[in-house]
Amino acid sequence: MGLTPSTASSVISLHINGEKHQLCVDHRTSLLDVLRENVGLTGTKKGCDQGACGACTVLLDGVRINSCLALAVQYDDREITTIEGVDHPLQEAFVRHDGFQCGYCTPGQICSAIGMLAEHKGGAPSAATEHLSESDGELSDAEIRERMSGNLCRCGAYNGIVAAIGEVAR
Amino acid sequence: MKSFSYVAVSDVEDAVRAIAAEPNAKFLGGGTNLVDLMRENVERPDVLVDITRLPLNGIEELPDSGIRIGALVRNSELAAHPVIRTRYPMLSQAILHGASAQLRNMATVGGNLMQRTRCLYFYDSASPCNKREQGSGCTAIGGFTRGHAILGASEHCIATHPSDMAVALVALDAVVEVRSEHGTRRIPLADFHRLPGSTPHIETELAPDELITAVEVPGVPVAAMSRYRKVRDRASYAFALVSVAAAMEVRDGRVSAVRLALGGVAPKPWRAHEAEEALLGAPATEESFGRAADAALASAVGQGDNDFKIDLARRTLVATLRRLLTEGSAA
Structure with missing residues (x-):
């Protein structure tokens, strides 16, 4: 992306459970909402939506984070693992x-x-x-x-x- | 949440240029506090400048046996670093006592310093708050004050600074390096956060066009003998009611070096200089620890619901020093 701020939305790629998804996201959208609403992976849950309960925990490049406090636009090109991609x-x-x-x-x-x-x-x-x-x-x-x-x-x-x-x- | 533009920058020059170009822009790091505040309409930026791709994620040892920490180092990474764990154990412990593992994996060192108070009235946009809206009043004063300050507050604001990490850093004389289009400057962490006075909406010395690039911690030999103790409403994953960062060296029964700071009690990470002065050279005894704690809390004022914090801080300070004496460092 260049130095000129892009307006209300951006196109990003997310690698979710090994599959590449190209999405146009409103900048306000959390990674949690993208997973559930745009990609249809409803295994990841919304509890408090403020980082206090952990129901939204996913793995980002193997590291656990709260997807509710993650703005999806920030995670362009990253690897996300949700419960649907877990076999453990x-x-x-x-x-x-x-x-x-x-x-x-x-x-x-x-x-x-x-x-x-x-x-x-x-x-x-x-x-x-x-x-x-x-x-x-x-x-x-x-x-x-x-x-x-x-x-x-x-x-x-x-x-x-x-x-x-x-x-x-x- | 208000709609906003987004730009990701890949070098520091671009970052400070982007922030200077937009009067209502904010830097975005881990987002753990900013995104939450945007959702509550407390923060309403027009532009977010994503700095997470900047090359500010290194931890380097300095010639004076200090350490330089890039502003984008994640909290979890700093806490786990072998040099921090052995040379500054209270810093490692302070970080590990804050938030949850998931949040520490996201949150950056610079962002930790810039996080805002968790005062409930600050978060509630229906309540007047001098910090959120200059001159609107303070709902906390005379309200529910269990979590509020006993030191350094003013008649305009009694909010506390929520960081654990910064409490250990202020005891270590850390310095914050900041950068703008006009160059680089260094601000001692002790001066970085401001007391509220009549301007509680101005929380730090950081200018709107400045970016935190690093935090430097000097070599502090006594820090190897240190501990962080946090008292809170549940055993984990809660903000401090009171916390203590303490480093102490004892020679021939007397305190030969000491560093003390308090968290959860003031609008900024609170260095307890008076307590350090009371303790330095004194016999390492329960009586001396008590006198030091009295000195640290001499100017404390309760707001009603939080009166208990004065005695709690006193006892926590004494208990932390006692444990350092009997069990040694957390390293």
């Missing part, structure tokens, strides 16, 4: 451990957990990490709870969620 042991673990009740937060929980496991594997610490200079600690339940605190579950299925993630992580 976490999904069956959630079923085995009753990691949900209504299921509304589940797509966000699973995408978030995939991103979280990669962060932990890469040595990233959390607020629950005792000693910051030691990076390869085991993913304890306390670590999982802290690292997943950006995903709320109003049914309160947290114990099942922690157990499911713990089983896959350990």
Whole structure:
């Protein structure tokens, strides 16, 4: 794009779950709304629409973000993975451990957990990490709870969620 | 949300030229605060200049054993950096105690400094707010003040600055590098955020045509012995009621170096100089910590609902120093 600001909308390309989509988006449109309304991928959920609940979590180039606070126009040419593109042991673990009740937060929980496991594997610490200079600690339940605190579950299925993630992580 | 134009820039020159050319333009970084405020019609830019492709995402060690952090480094990346974790553990901890992992993956260092207060009345465009609309009044004063300031407030605004990261940075004497078409200047972080006085709508020293390009943290040996402690309404993912960034070195039973700053209590990240002076050279004891905390809170004033913060800040400061003494650094 040149230096002249483009007016109310722009044409962008998004690579979603391995498929390229060319879209004309109003600049105000969030990545979440593009996924749901323009592309028809309704697995990603809108909860609070203000970055407070995590239901909209998707993976951007493998990194978890809140798609509700992401303006789609900013993500031209990037790789997005939504729950529709996920095939991961976490999904069956959630079923085995009753990691949900209504299921509304589940797509966000699973995408978030995939991103979280990669962060932990890469040595990233959390607020629950005792000693910051030691990076390869085991993913304890306390670590999982802290690292997943950006995903709320109003049914309160947290114990099942922690157990499911713990089983896959350990 | 109001309609706006969008331009993505790929070098710093283009970025500052684009912002200077449009009187009502804003830089867009991670968007985690700006997009939310635009949705609430608190921010109403005509143009967004997307700076996320600028080459400002490096973390470099400096000759004085300090560190230079590009303005577009993501919060998560900074917190995980090995030099930050070992040399400045309170900075790593402060970042990790803010927001959620998803938000830290999006939010930039420059954006963290520029984030705006979470005062509910500032967000509610039906309530008068001197910060949102100059001279309209302050609904928070006499309203629900549980989250508001006990230090540095004015009769025009009692909002707090929400950043955790900046609390650790101000204790470390960080310097903000900014750039405009007219050149580069360096602003100590301690002077970067302004107290509200009678102009709460002017929050920082950054001019409208200036871009934050980097934050530099000098070498601070005592920072290796540091911790960040945050008290909030739930165990994770909430703004601070009170937070403390503390670094302390003890030699022969006496405090030989100390850095202290408070968060959640003031309109800006609050360096506790009086507490540092009270503690330096004093015996490293519970009594000295208490005297330092008294000095830090000497000018604190509650608004009613937040009166509890005065004692809470005092106790949190003492507890953080006690833990540093007994358990050592968070590194």
